[in-house]
Amino acid sequence: MGISKGEFPRRYSSFADFAETFARNWSRSVGAARRFGRLNRRRYYQIRAKEVINEPAPIVRRMFRFCDVDDREEHVQAGIKQAYQVAPLDLDPGVWQNRFDKDATRRFHRQSGELLKLLDYAVAE
Numbered sequence: 001m002g003i004s005k006g007e008f009p010r011r012y013s014s015f016a017d018f019a020e021t022f023a024r025n026w027s028r029s030v031g032a033a034r035r036f037g038r039l040n041r042r043r044y045y046q047i048r049a050k051e052v053i054n055e056p057a058p059i060v061r062r063m064f065r066f067c068d069v070d071d072r073e074e075h076v077q078a079g080i081k082q083a084y085q086v087a088p089l090d091l092d093p094g095v096w097q098n099r100f101d102k103d104a105t106r107r108f109h110r111q112s113g114e115l116l117k118l119l120d121y122a123v124a125e
Contacts, residue, residue, distance in 0.1 A: 014103070015100075015101070016101070016103040017107075019100060019107055019108045020104075020111055022108070023108040023109075023110075023111035024112070026112060026115075027112040027115045030115060045062075045066045045067075056080050057073075057077070057080065060076050061076050064076065097122075
């Protein structure tokens with residue numbers, strides 16, 4: 001469920017509050033997914049948004065193989081086209097890092113710094 005523009009300032013007194021809450025939720029979600037993956041290797045496939053955005057075909061092809069789906073080029077391209085129509089990936093996946101002020105960055109890293117390091121994301125000290 002989304003949050004309206006009017007509700008946002010009532011729920012978060014500053015953008016840094018939102019960044020910290022988002023980081024906490026993101027860390028929990030990714031942590032839970034990775035735990036599931038360790039226990040269910042045949043049922044878990046991890047991808048990185050920036051890899052899909054930068055060069056989707058190889059990622060989609062590997063996903064298709066993982067799911068035992070025909071990975072011929074025409075199917076991969078059709079899958080990419082269909083996915084883009086549902087959820088366009090037209091953002092720079094790292095854009096958030098350039099928009100955080102010092103307080104938002106500090107609070108985001110406080111909640112997810114270890115996960116950022118684990119996933120090989122650059123972490124400003």
